Amino acid sequence: LFKPVVRPVKIPFEGKMLPGYFWSPDDSGKSRPTLFVSGGNDSWIEELFIMLAPGAYRRGYNFFTFDYPGHRGAVHLYPDCVKRPDFEVPFKAAFDYLETLPEVDDRIALAGYSFGGYVAPRVTIHEPRVKALIPDCPLINVYDITLKAWESVIDNTIPREKLQALMEEKLKNEPVFRAFREYSLWSLGFGGKTLIDWIKSDLVKQFSIVDDIKKISCPTLSLVSEDEGELMLEQSKCFHEGISSNIKELKILSLSKDGTNDHCQLDNLSVGQQLMFDWLDSIFEYRYSK
Secondary structure (H helix, E strand, O other): OOOOOOEEEEEEEOOEEEEEEEEOOOOOOOOEEEEEEEOOOOOOHHHHHHHHHHHHHHOOOEEEEEOOOOOHHHHHHOOOOOOOOOOHHHHHHHHHHHOOOOOEEEEEEEEEEOOHHHHHHHHHHHOOOOOEEEEEOOOOEHHHHHHHHOHHHHHOOOOHHHHHHHHHHHHOOOHHHHHHHHHHHHHOOOOOOOHHHHHOOOHHHHOEOOOOHHHOOOOEEEEEEOOOOHHHHHHHHHHHHHOOOOOEEEEEEOHHHHOOOOHHHOOOHHHHHHHHHHHHHHHHOOOOOO
């Protein structure tokens, strides 16, 4: 029903076919810049399409996204296709696919939202085909964020079984948060286990790019809202200062000045998109005309 038609695609990866969407502003077949979006911990590609594809369409950009391992569509289709620290491996398959499309030139911007703020920079460290990076907001150490969010669990001297029972009792009255926690553990390959198992595992410590962010040299726009918390702001600033890009900008958004202070600008999506596409137009020296 969309004009031009939205293309459902499948990305072959390790014997699986990971679903995605590609949408171009018109049917001309003309090559143009592409916005490649990686979603967050519990998002799905239809949500990303609704949030971001119309903006890309209006500004004359191709839009592409896919269900990477651990993303909802991937883990529902393939329960063993869970999150992994080395996201550059499945993303290489996605970039290989984009290279086959005549509408896609080498101006590919990779944007990462929420947990995608870890995924997109991680991929960019290893993937030279990323020509512009937009993390919203940058996450350089998921382990530190996990520790901060659950520091009472880590430091508490209550016996583990008692602590788990207390957590379960608390979550009885928080069904949405319970569902979020259970999905998060499942998509990380810890289905049926507890949050404490995840926190104390070696796997969580591998979700860090602290030592490698200097390898990012492409133009980078980092977005973060001032009310996202001290640690998120700190990691965003460390990321901005640590990358070696000659062209880089850190935008700290506030409700009074920008009209948004929510995570990933969910309270005012148009602000984040205007900032992103104005910046990309400048970086790619691009002006779309119908």
